[in-house]
Amino acid sequence: xxxxxxxxxxxxxxxxxxxxxxxxxxxxxxxxxxxxxxxxxxxxxxxxxxxxxxxxxxxxxxxxxxxxxxxxxxxxxxxxxxxxxxxxxxxxxxxxxxxxxxxxxxxxxxxxxxxxxxxxxxxxxxxxxxxxxxxxxxxxxxxxxxxxxxxxxxxxxxxxxxxxxxxxxxxxxxxxxxxxxxxxxxxxxxxxxxxxxxxxxxxxxxxxxxxxxxxxxxxxxxxxxxxxxxxxxxxxxxxxxxxxxxxxxxxxxxxxxxxxxxxxxxxxxxxxxxxxxxxxxxxxxxxxxxxxxxxxxxxxxxxxxxxxxxxxxxxxxxxxxxxxxxxxxxxxxxxxxxxxxxxxxxxxxxxxxxxxxxxxxxxxxxxxxxxxxxxxxxxxxxxxxxxxxxxxxxxxxxxxxxxxxxxxxxxxxxxxxxxxxxxxxxxxxxxxxxxxxxxxxxxxxxxxxxxxxxxxxxxxxxxxxxxxxxxxxxxxxxxxxxxxxxxxxxxxxxxxxxxxxxx
Amino acid sequence: xxxxxxxxxxxxxxxxxxxxxxxxxxxxxxxxxxxxxxxxxxxxxxxxxxxxxxxxxxxxxxxxxxxxxxxxxxxxxxxxxxxxxxxxxxxxxxxxxxxxxxxxxxxxxxxxxxxxxxxxxxxxxxxxxxxxxxxxxxxxxxxxxxxxxxxxxxxxxxxxxxxxxxxxxxxxxxxxxxxxxxxxxxxxxxxxxxxxxxxxxxxxxxxxxxxxxxxxxxxxxxxxxxxxxxxxxxxxxxxxxxxxxxxxxxxxxxxxxxxxxxxxxxxxxxxxxxxxxxxxxxxxxxxxxxx
Numbered sequence: 197x198x199x200x201x202x203x204x205x206x207x208x209x210x211x212x213x214x215x216x217x218x219x220x221x222x223x224x225x226x227x228x229x230x231x232x233x234x235x236x237x238x239x240x241x242x243x244x245x246x247x248x249x250x251x252x253x254x255x256x257x258x259x260x261x262x263x264x265x266x267x268x269x270x271x272x273x274x275x276x277x278x279x280x281x282x283x284x285x286x287x288x289x290x291x292x293x294x295x296x297x298x299x300x301x302x303x304x305x306x307x308x309x310x311x312x313x314x315x316x317x318x319x320x321x322x323x324x325x326x327x328x329x330x331x332x333x334x335x336x337x338x339x340x341x342x343x344x345x346x347x348x349x350x351x352x353x354x355x356x357x358x359x360x361x362x363x364x365x366x367x368x369x370x371x372x373x374x375x376x377x378x379x380x381x382x383x384x385x386x387x388x389x390x391x392x393x394x395x396x397x398x399x400x401x402x403x404x405x406x407x408x409x410x411x412x413x414x415x416x417x418x419x420x421x422x423x424x425x426x427x428x429x430x431x432x433x434x435x436x437x438x439x440x441x442x443x444x445x446x447x448x449x450x451x452x453x454x455x456x457x458x459x460x461x462x463x464x465x466x467x468x469x470x471x472x473x474x475x476x477x478x479x480x481x482x483x484x485x486x487x488x489x490x491x492x493x494x495x496x497x498x499x500x501x502x503x504x505x506x507x508x509x510x511x512x513x514x515x516x517x518x519x520x521x522x523x524x525x526x527x528x529x530x531x532x533x534x535x536x537x538x539x540x541x542x543x544x545x546x547x548x549x550x551x552x553x554x555x556x557x558x559x560x561x562x563x564x565x566x567x568x569x570x571x572x573x574x575x576x577x578x579x580x581x582x583x584x585x586x587x588x589x590x591x592x593x594x595x596x597x598x599x600x601x602x603x604x605x606x607x608x609x610x611x612x613x614x615x616x617x618x619x620x621x622x623x624x625x626x627x628x629x630x631x632x633x634x635x636x637x638x639x640x641x642x643x644x645x646x647x648x649x650x651x652x653x654x655x656x657x658x659x660x661x662x663x664x665x666x667x668x669x670x671x672x673x674x675x676x677x678x679x680x681x682x683x684x685x686x687x688x689x690x691x692x693x694x695x696x697x698x699x
Numbered sequence: 700x701x702x703x704x705x706x707x708x709x710x711x712x713x714x715x716x717x718x719x720x721x722x723x724x725x726x727x728x729x730x731x732x733x734x735x736x737x738x739x740x741x742x743x744x745x746x747x748x749x750x751x752x753x754x755x756x757x758x759x760x761x762x763x764x765x766x767x768x769x770x771x772x773x774x775x776x777x778x779x780x781x782x783x784x785x786x787x788x789x790x791x792x793x794x795x796x797x798x799x800x801x802x803x804x805x806x807x808x809x810x811x812x813x814x815x816x817x818x819x820x821x822x823x824x825x826x827x828x829x830x831x832x833x834x835x836x837x838x839x840x841x842x843x844x845x846x847x848x849x850x851x852x853x854x855x856x857x858x859x860x861x862x863x864x865x866x867x868x869x870x871x872x873x874x875x876x877x878x879x880x881x882x883x884x885x886x887x888x889x890x891x892x893x894x895x896x897x898x899x900x901x902x903x904x905x906x907x908x909x910x911x912x913x914x915x916x917x918x919x920x921x922x923x924x925x926x927x928x929x930x931x932x933x934x935x936x937x938x939x940x941x942x943x944x945x946x947x948x949x950x951x952x953x954x955x956x957x958x959x960x961x962x963x964x965x966x967x968x969x970x971x972x973x974x975x976x977x978x979x980x981x982x983x984x985x986x987x988x989x990x
Contacts, residue, residue, distance in 0.1 A: 227931055228928060228929040228930055228931075229939075230891055230895075242943060244942075244943035244944070245943040248942050249939055251978055251979065252931070252939060252978060287950075289951060290947075418980040418981055421980055422976070422977070422979065502885065505885065506888070516885070517887050
């Protein structure tokens with residue numbers, strides 16, 4: 197039986213899944229690597245470790261699960277996190293570690309670019325909000341702070357391009373990944389001159405851009421042999437985790453939006469047109485030639501739950517994060533919706549959408565003498581979802597949203613899904629797919645294999661597992677609280693600045 | 700109970716161990732002014748409380764120390780009591796001549812039998828910041844009283860025995876610290892610490908038991924947790940790190956393959972070559988040429 201292998205390289209792990217041409221998951225394996233934090237505001241990845249982990253996991257999966265059942269691998273489709281920057285020298289050797297999306301070192305460069313005369317046109321043309329996460333700002337940081345490294349750099353690539361280079365000896369970047377760099381014109385599909393000018397870059401310092409369906413790359417023969425892959429295995433370049441999670445959760449048409457809650461969170465919609473937001477709050481990334489994925493990311497999702505679990509709960513022994521968070525959700529059911537009027541602003545890590553303020557900080561508001569630890573717990577969860585809602589609400593100014601599709605390991609927990617339905621007052625759908633990003637990549641492979649005509653048809657193949665209906669009474673409570681949530685966030689912007697200076 | 704205060708150069712009893720600056724068991728019955736001023740610590744000092752309650756300050760942080768708690772002070776740290784006095788009570792103090800200026804490099808001296816690579820590991824564990832106090836560490840009390848009886852009994856082999864006990868103190872302190880550090884933590888945090896420790900000691904001949912002990916878990920639980928979290932059994936995860944570092948060295952240095960093999964923890968260039976090829980499809984030599 198023919199099968200497609202999908203490789204998703206995210207911030208802390210590589211997930212490899214094989215699907216048959218009917219889209220059924222046949223094998224899955226993951227391998228983790230560490231995020232390195234050499235100093236405050238710095239988050240990095242070791243490119244060699246990522247590469248070795250990909251090889252190790254792929255090799256095990258092929259040898260132990262694919263070959264014994266006589267499946268025939270027809271293609272490999274790639275996906276990865278956005279925004280990473282890896283400078284390489286003329287021999288293709290990494291100059292240091294890759295700087296990943298969570299890295300905040302380029303704050304000043306981002307502010308500087310934001311204040312420049314063509315900031316608005318750069319945002320509009322590239323689709324990427326100007327922020328420390330953006331490779332545009334990161335490369336400017338390298339130029340300013342590490343001129344020697346900048347000078348030695350022959351190309352600025354992402355972790356995904358590095359891995360693809362190891363597989364094929366070619367430097368190529370897909371439209372999705374390029375559109376998340378702040379350096380790529382998403383309308384004309386070419387490198388954006390205004391962005392290049394900021395750090396005096398040339399187009400030759402970047403990979404060649406191609407469609408997400410591009411399958412011209414050839415697997416290195418030596419690697420094919422050691423991985424026991426057929427020599428003619430197609431390498432499909434694929435897209436990014438954000439775009440593919442949206443597709444893989446079945447969101448493509450009007451009225452649909454994806455909510456993702458894992459370490460971070462996001463609300464996304466798909467459409468034929470970009471969203472033009474005057475306040476530059478939303479991203480517009482390219483999925484294919486006709487489709488943009490638009491939306492807003494939040495820093496403060498699962499990571500806040502982890503903070504709560506490790507700071508305020510005593511664990512008898514070493515526990516897994518997932519188990520700890522699941523326990524939190526169970527405990528939260530002991531408190532009614534709205535946490536008896538206790539409200540939480542979740543800005544522990546500053547915030548991206550919708551306020552784009554790195555200095556924002558968290559806060560509990562409305563504490564009275566009857567509030568107990570369990571109320572704080574529920575308020576924490578609700579605060580995270582209010583933040584997601586605040587993104588969704590502004591997105592609704594541009595797009596109709598009737599149904600929400602969940603992805604990410606926490607969003608689809610039943611209690612979380614219920615709260616999301618109640619806060620938004622909308623129907624929430626959890627798909628049958630455990631790994632939406634890999635599934636999205638598989639859909640690209642299936643289109644390439646001729647199973648589907650286009651993305652729309654592919655997205656429709658995703659099946660529903662559970663549907664959560666909103667409870668009107670809870671929605672009413674949440675609407676009142678959310679009003680206060682928004683007022684507080686707006687009012688506190690000066691105080692955020694002040695307190696940040698003391699930290 | 701016997702009380703004593705032995706110091707190097709003054710007390711004949713400890714002259715056989717020139718690396719011991721001080722070993723004493725003191726009972727404080729009345730508070731004396733200026734008996735414990737803040738001073739720069741010489742060598743590494745272990746202070747273990749037997750009775751009473753003390754407020755000791757290391758650098759800018761004051762610790763409340765109860766019976767069975769151990770305080771470890773490193774060379775150069777400001778140590779003493781802000782009141783300048785010892786409160787009423789009983790404590791053991793052991794001060795060793797150890798060079799620990801560069802916090803990651805604990806230089807014990809020829810008397811110690813701890814192997815080079817284990818010494819580095821121990822240095823790393825105990826040099827973790829904010830680990831100046833180890834609460835409820837009765838084992839230290841037992842080791843200290845063994846040293847005491849060896850010093851005063853002078854039985855056959857006592858010179859060696861005391862050095863062995865001093866080694867024991869380092870080992871047990873490191874073990875206890877790593878246990879404390881990881882108790883109640885969420886596994887990813889623990890894993891991150893292990894990852895850092897492995898990276899910094901790639902050439903150490905790690906065993907699974909040792910890794911597990913470093914983060915205070917039993918071998919079976921440890922292996923399961925690592926597998927579930929990282930997708931790899933512990934030794935395979937370590938191989939990932941080793942090969943990654945080897946790739947970096949192959950690309951960015953002219954070092955010989957044997958040197959790279961040994962630096963990254965492979966026991967021979969043959970072992971390195973086989974493992975490398977199995978994973979990447981190329982031998983290290985071939986890989987280097989291709990780059």
